[in-house]
Amino acid sequence: AQTVTQSQPEMSVQEAETVTLSCTYDTSESDYYLFWYKQPPSRQMILVIRQEAYKQQNATENRFSVNFQKAAKSFSLKISDSQLGDAAMYFCAYRSGFGSQGNLIFGKGTKLSVKP
């Protein structure tokens, strides 16, 4: 069975600085997808960024980028120029690839605080 581990329950960053959230996963599959979701206090789950395992290039979305290390099974999220609105819980998630059921397997989350 696949598992996702986020080893940092809480992180803190100064506004305008850069922070990296860690995520590791365990799988024997070769075809899969990885996601980072943001959950602000409103509880809404918001997709931040996604990565296809078959792509070597790291995904980027504006201030958000990932460091995908397939051999190490690592998928960290870097937030640049942190803003107060980035404060939230961040969840790393795994989804099996072709022909799979498609449900997400989540890590326990990292609570990010942004200091003004």
Next chain:
Amino acid sequence: DARVTQTPRHKVTEMGQEVTMRCQPILGHNTVFWYRQTMMQGLELLAYFRNRAPLDDSGMPKDRFSAEMPDATLATLKIQPSEPRDSAVYFCASGSGALRGTDTQYFGPGTRLTVL
């Protein structure tokens, strides 16, 4: 602006009462997922539908939980009878169901259930 809607947003009920949560997936999406979020267990899958057919409900306590999709625009999750340990946030998510590619799941705002 297509989005997943869920009702009610909040529900407080007494132990033993029936609870029904509703979800309207994004128009055109053919996969629907029910997830439950608790402090202890995090986010976990309860049920999964594809083209309205239930494909996996192994995460649900069968004796008290039931999930259905009466039509393509409505998914329901019912708890009967409810227990205090069912207190959680219940999320519905929908996806396009693509077997290839990053079939992103879009989440509803969740239903916060409190069972007294």
